[in-house]
Amino acid sequence: MTASTVLPDTMRAAVYHGQHDIRFEELPVPHPAAGELLLAVGTAGVCGSDVAEWAYGPHQHAFDAPHPATGWIGPITPGHEFSGTVVAVGEGVDAETWLGTTVASCGSVACGACDPCLRGQSNQCAHYNGVGLHRPGALAEFVTTPIENCLRVNELGLSLDEAALCQPMSIAVHTTSRAGGVDGQTVVVQGVGGIGAFLVYALVESGADVVATDRDAERLQIARELGARATVHVSGSxxxxxxxxxxxxxxxxxxxxxVSGSRPGIESALALAPRGCRIVLVGIQKAPVSIDLASITLEERQLIGTNALVREIDFPRAVELIARRRGRWAVLAPRVLPLDQVVEGALRPMSEGRAPAIKTLIDPRGTDVRPIASLA
Known part of the structure; x- marks a missing residue:
């Protein structure tokens, strides 16, 4: 391991021990393996999957048996949306190129050698795993991560807070690509939350004419600010x-x-879709839904699933999109919370449907709530 500074022996981390059980612990600072970076975490985002693990899990976190790709089992530090400064590198990494740089990370780990990886679908890798999901993540002062899921942002004018938004934006970029070409096409986005808001922006920047729907008037105002041509305040009627x-x-x-992942959402999408329409299923349904497949066949409509991101394609595009709007992301993530507020300031309110913002960010070294930082 090559380090740029003398590193501490221990770090503070939020550790998941099971449903509703996050503990703040002192852990050893990890060492980067070959091909990895050690980051001093700048900012970490809290995702809906983090909320699901805390409220209902463990599901993705491995507690019953070691994860097949990482071997990790038991208590784990979450956090798969993050940015940081490179403070050490593992064997095989060019220290001169990486040490001291600031990076955004998508958290996705793929083998690069299986058939899906070789055909450019690393999100379907046979050994796919996620930093913060299947190995320790970034709700800590330090995190290790493969070099392949990091991009330097030094020259893009992005703050570490803004760089932490690149991972959720990459989900939106992948979702856009799953629909095929959208340039010049009219599309509807149902649900302007943690992914839907990023999706509105990604679609607009890809040339789509966007109509956004949601039950929250404030979120619809944000959708308009992000470029939606029209918005509809739905009520379920x-x-x-x-x-x-x-x-x-x-x-x-x-x-x-x-994007809502609700039964009314899928029913609305099916009722709205004309002949030949593509329906991209972004939100994950919590229970099976009956669908008239005969009408899908006869009207040549398409149901398209989407999951995660292709780090080699979607992540660079996401970084580009975040950089285009640098200095103006407070609309989605107005505040950054210290680590000790991750439960009461993020996980609990999000699980109860009262998220304080579309995206909640965490500063593992912070001591107070602060506004999102910008270099612009």
């Missing part, structure tokens, strides 16, 4: 479909992105 069709207008509706 029969009038919702009428209002969405009016917002679409005379344009041909080509794609519906169902």
């Amino acid at each position: 029969a009038d919702d479909l009428v209002m969405i069709r009016e917002a679409v207008g005379e344009n041909e509706l080509r794609v519906i992105f169902e």
